[in-house]
């Protein structure tokens with residue numbers, strides 16, 4: 577039987593509650609579809625700090641590195657606001673991204689028909705929306721050196737961040753975007769600020785060269801990132817895949833995601849380079865939302881972002897495209913039935929708990 581290893585890091589707050597609903601889907605797939613998932617589980621974030629004074633232990637980090645895919649819940653909460661900076665809950669997530677070299681962050685923005693009228697944009701602007709933002713995650717201004725505040729000695733200080741990209745970093749992220757576009761509508765729009773930034777000039781050159789050399793079958797366009805933000809709220813359906821750097825991607829993916837409604841609906845994937853021997857990419861899948869301490873422990877969190885993250889895992893780590901499609905269709909079907917958790921509740925719908933939402937999605941998946 578196929579063996580597919582998953583390492584679960586539920587984390588803090590609503591992370592474990594949402595992960596329980598994914599566990600139900602995995603068990604079903606193992607029992608009824610011989611999916612062959614093997615599951616191991618570790619601690620990350622505040623719960624890891626409580627257990628062993630680190631935001632993720634070396635032993636759990638090793639397991640994350642060895643697994644075919646990591647499913648990550650959420651970390652953080654007021655309980656850990658005062659722990660030392662190096663072991664704060666978020667450091668566990670950052671370590672996973674760094675050690676696993678997860679340079680490509682995938683954030684889909686999909687508008688479920690049943691939720692089209694709950695967006696802040698007009699229904700016809702977002703109905704049927706299905707775009708994917710591919711954000712560079714390990715380079716650029718968040719990591720570039722020098723990064724410091726220096727005292728100028730005249731009563732003034734200077735804050736410095738450095739936007740820096742090397743050719744290989746732009747090549748590999750654009751290759752991910754082109755490859756993904758081939759599985760979708762085959763269009764990539766690259767966004768940078770080549771009009772005012774040297775890193776933008778290089779970004780544009782390298783994306784263009786990568787396209788010409790390896791992906792000329794994909795339609796490529798370029799847009800300045802500020803214009804891209806505007807176009808995303810004006811007519812987002814013009815895009816298929818958007819590829820952009822770490823800083824612009826941070827903002828553009830938040831804009832794109834919010835087109836479609838609640839934080840509780842938004843999945844994400846972070847991918848590394850393909851392994852030279854196996855061709856497999858290291859991968860971590862997580863909802864965009866945090867640990868939601870305000871509702872943790874009440875059984876009312878929306879598990880859809882976590883379940884949709886697992887659907888991305890099926891698609892990108894295991895090439896289980898049919899199962900991923902079915903799971904995403906199950907989410908849409910449950911929303912069509914008018915079932916809602918509190919965060920997406922609207923008139924005429926029925927409010928249900930986290931576990932009931934998980935059960936309903938599994939029932940729709942099982943058919």
Ligand code: NAD
Pocket residue numbers: 590649650651652653654666669839840841862864865866867868869870871876877878879881919
């Ligand atoms: P949050 O995403 O946890 O919550 C923001 C709001 O959205 C809250 O009102 C919350 O109840 C609601 N919400 C979020 N997810 C929901 C869901 N699945 N179902 C229903 N409602 C949902 O962001 P925050 O409040 O700014 O941060 C809370 C904690 O989470 C902080 O400690 C923060 O550092 C951490 N955080 C972690 C991650 C991560 O683990 N990747 C991401 C963001 C924030």
